[in-house]
Amino acid sequence: MTLQKLIASFVLGVLMMPTAGLSADLSPGKWNPDEKARAEQGEKTPWPSKAQVVEGKSGLVAGTMSPIAVLAGVETLRQGGTAADAAATVALTQITTAFGSYVSYAGILQLVYYDAHSGKVYALNAPWHSWRGETDPKSIPVADLEGLPFARTATAGAEGRKTLVPGFMAGIEAMHQSFGRLPLNTLFQPAIWYAENGVTVSPLLAKYFSMNGKFLARTPEGRAFLRQAGNALPQAGDKFVQADLAKTLRGVAQHGSRYMYTGAWGKQFVAAVAREGGKASLADMKSYRVEWQEPQSTTFAGHTVYAPGVNNPSGCAILESLNLAEAMHLDQMRPYSEDPQVFRALSGIVRFSDIDGVPQLTPWKQSKGISVVAADRVTKPYAQALLPLLTDAPGEQTPTDSHHSDSVVVVDRWGNVAALVHSINTGPWGDTGIVVGGVPISNAAGFQQDRIAAIPPGGAIPQDEAPVIALSGIGPGGKPTLAIATIGVSLLPETVRLLVSELGNHLDPLTAMAAPPMLLNFEPAKPGEKAESRPDLIPADAYSPEFLKTLSGAGFRVETKSKYEVFAVKGTAVMGVIDPENGTLRSVEKPEIFGFATAF
Numbered sequence: 397m398t399l400q401k402l403i404a405s406f407v408l409g410v411l412m413m414p415t416a417g418l419s420a421d422l423s424p425g426k427w428n429p430d431e432k433a434r435a436e437q438g439e440k441t442p443w444p445s446k447a448q449v450v451e452g453k454s455g456l457v458a459g460t461m462s463p464i465a466v467l468a469g470v471e472t473l474r475q476g477g478t479a480a481d482a483a484a485t486v487a488l489t490q491i492t493t494a495f496g497s498y499v500s501y502a503g504i505l506q507l508v509y510y511d512a513h514s515g516k517v518y519a520l521n522a523p524w525h526s527w528r529g530e531t532d533p534k535s536i537p538v539a540d541l542e543g544l545p546f547a548r549t550a551t552a553g554a555e556g557r558k559t560l561v562p563g564f565m566a567g568i569e570a571m572h573q574s575f576g577r578l579p580l581n582t583l584f585q586p587a588i589w590y591a592e593n594g595v596t597v598s599p600l601l602a603k604y605f606s607m608n609g610k611f612l613a614r615t616p617e618g619r620a621f622l623r624q625a626g627n628a629l630p631q632a633g634d635k636f637v638q639a640d641l642a643k644t645l646r647g648v649a650q651h652g653s654r655y656m657y658t659g660a661w662g663k664q665f666v667a668a669v670a671r672e673g674g675k676a677s678l679a680d681m682k683s684y685r686v687e688w689q690e691p692q693s694t695t696f697a698g699h700t701v702y703a704p705g706v707n708n709p710s711g712c713a714i715l716e717s718l719n720l721a722e723a724m725h726l727d728q729m730r731p732y733s734e735d736p737q738v739f740r741a742l743s744g745i746v747r748f749s750d751i752d753g754v755p756q757l758t759p760w761k762q763s764k765g766i767s768v769v770a771a772d773r774v775t776k777p778y779a780q781a782l783l784p785l786l787t788d789a790p791g792e793q794t795p796t797d798s799h800h801s802d803s804v805v806v807v808d809r810w811g812n813v814a815a816l817v818h819s820i821n822t823g824p825w826g827d828t829g830i831v832v833g834g835v836p837i838s839n840a841a842g843f844q845q846d847r848i849a850a851i852p853p854g855g856a857i858p859q860d861e862a863p864v865i866a867l868s869g870i871g872p873g874g875k876p877t878l879a880i881a882t883i884g885v886s887l888l889p890e891t892v893r894l895l896v897s898e899l900g901n902h903l904d905p906l907t908a909m910a911a912p913p914m915l916l917n918f919e920p921a922k923p924g925e926k927a928e929s930r931p932d933l934i935p936a937d938a939y940s941p942e943f944l945k946t947l948s949g950a951g952f953r954v955e956t957k958s959k960y961e962v963f964a965v966k967g968t969a970v971m972g973v974i975d976p977e978n979g980t981l982r983s984v985e986k987p988e989i990f991g992f993a994t995a996f
Contacts (some may be wrong), residue, residue, distance in 0.1 A: 397983075410472060410525050418475075418476050418477075418577055418578050418579075419579075419962040420472070420475040420476060420477065420578050420579075420582050421475070421552060421582075421585070422471050422472060422475065422485065422582055422583070422585040422586055422617035423585045423586070423589055423592065423857065424464075424468070424585075424586055424589045424593075425468065425589065425725055427471060431467055431981070432467065434463070435463040435464045435466070436464060436596070438464075438992065439462060439464050439493060439595065439596065439598060440462035440596060440598045440599070441598065441599075441600075441993070442461060442598070442600045442921075442987065442990050443524050443862035443985075443986075443987055443988055443989055443990050444985035444987060444989075444991075444992060446985070446987065447906060447910065447984070447985065447986045447987060447989065448906075448984070448985050449904075449905060449906050449982055449983075449984050450982065450983050450984070450985065450993045450994055450995040451702055451980060451981065451982050451995050452980075452981050452994075452995030452996040453980060453981065453996075454473070454996050455470065455474070455482075455487060455806075455807060455981070455995065455996055456806065456807040456809055456972050456981040456982075456983055456993070456994070456995040456996075457469035457470050457473065457482055457696040457804075457805075457993065457994050457995075458804070458805045458806075458970035458971065458972055458983040458992070458993035458994075459486045459490060459802065459803065459804045459805070459961025459970060459991070459992060459993075460490075460801075460802045460803050460804075460883060460968060460970055460990045460991050460992075461490065461493075461494060461498075461802055461990050461992075462486075462490045462493045462494065462802075462992070464489060464493050464586075464991045465485075465486045465489035465490040465493055465586075466486065466992045466993065466994055467994065468485045468486060468489040468586035468587075468623060469482040469483070469485050469486035469489075469804070469806060470482075470994050470996065471486040471586075472486075472578065472583065473750055473806070473808055473809070473996075474996075475499060475578070476577060476578065477576070477577060477578045477583075477808070478575055478576060478577050478578075478810070478812050479509070479536050479575070479806040479807060479808040479812040479813055479814040480509065480571050480572060480575035480576045480812070481572065481575075481576045481577060481578045481583060482806045482808065482814070483507070483571070483659055483804045483806045483814035483816045484568050484571060484576070484583045485579075485583045485586060486804045486806070486985050487499075487505070487564075487568065487802065487804055487816060487818050488501075488568065488583060488584055488586070488587040488684060489586045489587045489590065490802045490804075490818075491503075491587065491646075491802075491818075492586075492587040492588075492590045492591050492595070492641065492827055493595050494601070495525075495595070495601060495636055495638070496641070496825065496834075496835055496836045497601060497604050497608075497800075497820075497822075497824035497836075498604075498800035498801065498802070498820055498824055499564070499800070499801060499802045499819065499820050499836055500564065500820040500835065500836065500837075501562075501564055501565060501641075501644070501645075501648075501656070501657070501692060501835050502562040502564065502665070502819065502832075502835050502836075502837055502838065502863070503562055503563075503564045503566075503816065503818055503819055503820045503821065503838060504522055504524055504562065504563045504564055504567070504568035504819055504840075504859060505522040505563060505564045505568065505816065505817070505818040505819075505861075506519075506520070506521060506522070506523075506704055506708070506816070506818075506859065506861040506862065506863060507519065507520040507522075507567065507571055507814065507815070507816045507863065508520075508691060508702055508703065508704060508814075508815045508816075508818050508853070508863045508864060508865050508879075509571070509575060509812070509813070509814050509815075509865075510811075510812060510813040510814075510865050510867070510879075511575060511602050511818040511874045512810050512811035512812045513810075515872070515873065515930055517691050517692035517693075517702040517865055517867070518574070518688065518691065519688070519689045519690065519692075519702070519703075519704045519966075520554075520567060520570060520571055520644075520686060520687070521563075521686065521687040521688075521689055521704060521705060521707075521708070521856070521859070521885070522563030522564060522566055522570070522686045522687075523561065523563050523687070523856045523857055523859045524560035524561060524562065524563060524821075524840055524841075524844075524856070524857045524859070525561035525563070525680065525684055525854060525855065525856055525857065526561070526841070526848045526849060526851065526853060526854055526855060526857060526922070527559075527560070527561065527674065527675040527676055527677065527680055527853070527854065528675075528677065528679070528680055528853045528854035529675030529676075529677060529680075529853070530557065530674075530675040530841075530853060530991055531844050531847070531853055533645040533841070533847055533848035533849045534845050534846075535845075536557045536558060536841050536842060536845050536848070537550075537551040537552065537553055537554055537555070537557060537842055538550050538551045538820055538842055538843065538845075539558055539823075539826070539839040539840075539841075539842025539843045540611070540823065540827040540839075540842075541609050541822065541823055541843060543970055550827070550842075552674070552684065554672065554673030554674070555614075555672045555673065555674075555827070555828040555829060555830065555839070556668070556669040556670065556671065556672030556673045556674025556675075556676065556828070557672075557673055557674050557675065557841065558667050558674075558828065558838075558839035558840070558841045559674050559676065559825075559828065559830070559837055559838065559839070559841060560838070560840050560841050560857065561676075561680050561681060561684050562656075563684065563686060564752075564818055565648060565653040565656045565657075565728050566653045566656075566657065566684060566685075566686050567686050568583075568653070568819075569653040570686045570688070571814075571816075572687075575649055575812065575814075580649070580652070581649035583781065584645050584646075584648065584649040584756055587645055588642050588645045588646060588649070588935055591637075591638040591639070591641045591645060591834075592637070592638075592639065592642045593637070594635040594636055594637040594638075595635070595636055596633060596634070596635060596636075597625060597630045597631065597632055597633060597634045597635075597636050598632065599632045601630070601632075601636075602631055602632040602634075604824040604825075605622070605629055605630045605921040606629065607824070608823060608824045608827070609622055609629050609932050611825060611826065611827040611828070611829050612825055612829055612831070613829070614829035614838065615829040615830065615831065615833040617668075617829075617830070617832070618829040618830070618831050618836070620640075621640075621831045621834070621836065624636050624637055624638055624639070625637070629803070634956075639834070639835050639901065640833055640834030640854065641833070641834030641835065642834070643833065643834070644656075644661055644833035644834050644835060647660060647661060647833075654709055655876070656679065657665065657682060658681060658682050659682055660833075661832065661833050661835075662681045663677065663831050664679065664833060665681070665832045665837070666678050666681060666828050668832050668837070669830065672828065672830055680854060683854070687856065689704065689705030689706075689707075690705060691703060691704060691705060691773050692704065692705060692706055692708075692712065692715055693709055693715070693774070693880065694715040694718055694719055694774050694775075694776075694897055695722075695870050696718040696719075696721070696722055696727065696866075696895065696896075696900070697722070697727045697873070697899040697900040698868070698869065698870070698899075699866045699867060699868060699869070699870075699878075699899050700716060700799070700866070700867045700869065700870060700871065700874055701714075701715065701864055701865075701866045701867075701895065701899075702864060702866070702867070702895050703715055703862055703864045704861075704863070705768075706770055706771050706861055707856075707858050708858065708859065708860070708861075708862055709858060709860055710860040710861070710862035710887060710888055710891075711862040711864075712752075712753060712770065712773045712774055712807065713746075713749040713750055713752065713753070713773075713862075713888050713986055714749075714862055714864060714888060714891050714892055714895070715773075716749045716752060716773045716774055716778070716779065717745050717746055717888070717892040718892065718895060718896070719774070719775070719776055719778070719779035719899070720745045720748075720779045720782065720783065720826070721741075721742065721745055721892070721896055722747070722776075722779070723776075723779045723780055724741050724745070724783070726738055726741060726742060726896060726900060727896060727900025727901070728900075730901070731901045731911065732893065732896070732897075732902060732911075732914070733911040733912055733939075736943050736946040736947045736950070736952075737946075737950075739943075739947070740947060740950065740952050742889075742893065742896065742914065743889075743890070743914065743932050744786050744787070745786070745892070746751055746888055746889040746914060746916070747789075747916065747917070747930070747932075748782070748786050748789050749892075750886065750888055751789065751790075752773060753770060753773060756790070757789075757790065760789070760790055764785055764788075765781070766778070766781055766782060766785070768780075786887070790922040792814060800819065800820050800821070800823060800883075801817055801818060801819035801820070801821075801824060801883035801884070802817070802818055802819075802883065803815075803816065803817045803860060803863065803881035803882060803883050803968075803969065803970050803991075804816040804817075804818075804881060804887065804970070805863075805879045805880070805881050805970050805971060805972040805983070806972075807876075807879070807972050807974060807981050811875070811876070813865055813876045813879050813972070813974075814879075815863030815864060815865050815879040815880065815881045816881060817861035817862070817863050817881050817882070817883060818861075819859075819861055819883070820838045820840070821838060821840040821844075821859075822838050822839050822840055822842070822843070826839035826840070826842075827839050827842070831873070844857060852922055857965060860887070861883075861887075862882070862888075862891065863879070863880065863886065864879070864880050864881075864891060864895070865878070865879045866878040866879070866895070866898075866899060875974070876974055877899075877973070877974050877975075877976055878895070878898055878899065878971065878972070878973055878974070879971060879972045880894055880895065880919075880969050880970075880971045881969065881970055881971075881973075882894075882967050882968065882969040883967065883968050883969075884915070884965075884966055884967040884968050885916070885918065885964075885965045885966070885967070886913065886914065886915050886916045886965055886966050886967040887967040887969075888916065888967070889914035889915065889916060890911070890913055890914065890967025890968070890969050891967065891969060892914075892965070893908075893911070893913075893914050894908055894969055894971060895911070896969075897911065898973065903954040905971065905973050905983065905984045906984045906986065909969070909971070909984045909986055909989065910986055912934065912938035912939065913935065913962065913966045913967060915932070915933040915934065915935075915957070915962065915965050915966055916933070916965065917930050917931060917932065917933050918956075918965060930953070931953035931954055931955045932952070932953065932954045932955070933954070933955055933956075933957050933958060933961045933965070934954050934955070934956055934957070935956070935959070936956040936957060936958055936959070937956075939941070941942055959988075968989060968990045968991065969991070970983065970991040970993065971983060971984075971991075981995045982995065983995060
C-alpha cells in the first residue's frame with residue numbers, strides 16, 4: 397500500500413470512528429430562519445401538505461409527527477454528527493414538541509444500527525423493567541385506552557402501580573457512547589430551546605388535551621403541567637412553554653442518563669410513584685441496564701433483513717412473514733394493492749405471524765409437529781413447515797402494544813444508518829396524572845399485566861417496536877439499501893408490506909408508501925373462530941369494486957373502516973432508501989401519513 401493510500405485509509409477510519417468531542421452548536425436560534433419558520437409552520441399539522449420524494453447525497457433524516465425534530469436532525473448531520481447523533485437529536489426533540497404526550501423521556505427505545513466502519517448491524521433494546529416489589533402484576537389497575545379496539549374497562553386507584561422503570565434516556569446515552577461523535581450535551585440543545593421558548597399548540601395536541609387533560613388534572617403536578625400555556629386547558633394556537641422540563645433536560649445534559657436513574661430526577665420519580673401506591677425503589681433504577689443484542693436476520697429478494705433480537709415479538713413476526721412471502725413467491729408477483737390473490741396471501745401471512753409465538757398457540761403447533769423454539773421462527777425450514785397450515789390457525793390474540801410512539805430513520809455522509817422507534821406505550825400522557833420534573837409518567841404497566849407476570853420481578857418486559865434495516869446481498873459484506881421504522885398497532889403488516897413492495901416488487905418509494913395500509917383485525921374473536929375466517933379490515937374506498945368482488949368470490953371476508961377508524965389501528969412508517977449504484981438517498985412525504993423527511 398502506498399503512503400498516500402495509507403494516509404487516506406487512516407483518515408477515513410478516523411472519520412468513521414464513534415469519537416465524541418467535535419464542537420457544534422445545534423441551538424435553533426442559530427438555524428436558517430427560513431428553514432426554521434417552515435418547520436414551525438409544519439408543526440401545526442400532523443402530516444405533510446403534499447406528496448413528494450426527497451432526495452440527496454450527503455444525509456437523510458425522516459421522522460414521524462415533528463418537522464422541527466427532523467430539522468434538528470438535519471442540523472446535527474450538517475455539523476458533523478453521525479446517524480446516531482442525529483437520531484438521538486430527533487428523538488429528544490420529538491418529545492419536547494409533542495409535550496410528552498405520545499412519546500416520553502420516561503419511555504422506551506429500540507434501535508437497529510448499521511455501522512459503516514465495521515460493516516456490521518447492531519441492535520439496542522432499552523425496554524421497560526418491572527419493579528422488583530411488584531409481586532402481583534395481574535392485579536395492577538387497568539389503563540384507560542379509550543378509543544382503541546382492544547381497550548378493557550379501566551380501573552382507578554394506586555396509579556403508581558401502572559408505572560415501570562423507563563429505558564429511553566439510558567438507550568439514548570448507550571447509542572451515543574457506541575456511535576456518536578458530537579458531545580452528548582449538544583444533542584439536547586434543540587429540545588431544551590423549544591422547552592424554554594415554547595411550541596405552538598397544534599389542533600391535534602389541543603384535541604389530546606381536551607380528551608386526556610382530565611387525567612393530568614387529577615394531581616397538583618398535572619394541573620401545573622396543563623397551565624404551561626397560561627390556561628387551565630391549552631388551546632390550539634397557544635404557546636406551550638415547558639420550564640420544568642428544560643431544567644430536567646439540562647440536568648441530563650450535564651450529568652448524563654444517571655440523572656434520571658439515581659440523580660435528582662430519579663429520586664423524585666421513585667418518591668412520586670411510591671406516593672401513588674407503586675412499588676418503585678431507587679435500587680431498581682440503579683440496576684437498570686440496556687441490552688445490546690445480536691440482531692435477528694433473514695434473507696428476502698436478494699437482501700439480508702435485520703430486526704431486533706430474539707426477545708422482540710414483532711421482529712420475529714416481520715422476519716417470519718418475509719420467509720413465508722418468499723415461500724409463496726410473492727416477491728415475483730404483482731403488488732398486493734393490484735392483485736386480490738396476493739392481497740389475500742399477504743394478509744394471511746401477517747395475521748398468522750402476529751399470533752405466532754404466543755403460549756396459547758403452543759399446543760396447536762406441537763400437534764402439527766411445528767417447532768416451539770422462538771429462534772426457529774425466523775428460519776426458512778420453519779416457514780416451509782408452516783406454509784400448508786396457515787389456514788388452520790386458531791383465533792387471534794389481543795395486542796399488547798398501543799398506538800403512541802415516534803420513529804426515526806437517519807443516514808449520514810459516511811453511510812451509517814439508524815432506524816429507531818421510541819414509545820410511551822399508551823394513550824397521550826397516560827392516565828396516572830403523575831408528572832415529575834415536567835415529564836408526565838406513562839401507565840404502560842396498566843395493559844401489560846400478562847407480560848409482567850411472565851417475567852421475574854424487576855425483569856425486562858418484551859417489547860414490540862421493531863425497526864429494520866436491509867442490506868444488499870446474502871450474508872456479510874452487503875451495503876444498506878433500505879431502513880424502515882414503524883409505529884402503531886398494525887406496525888407488523890405496515891413494515892412487511894413496505895419490505896415486500898420495495899425489495900420484492902421494486903416499487904418506487906412514493907408508490908409503495910401511498911398504497912393502502914394493511915390492517916390487523918383486533919376485534920374480539922368469536923368462540924372457535926379461526927384466524928383465516930376472520931374478516932380483513934380495509935380503508936373505505938381503498939380498492940375498486942372489481943378487486944373486492946374477486947376477494948368475495950374467493951370466500952374472503954372484508955370490512956371497510958372509516959378514516960378515523962383506520963387511524964386508530966393502522967401502522968405509520970418512515971423509511972430511507974439508498975441507491976446501491978450511486979448512493980442517492982431517498983425518502984417520501986405524503987398527506988395523511990404522519991411522516992416528514994429531508995435529504996441533502
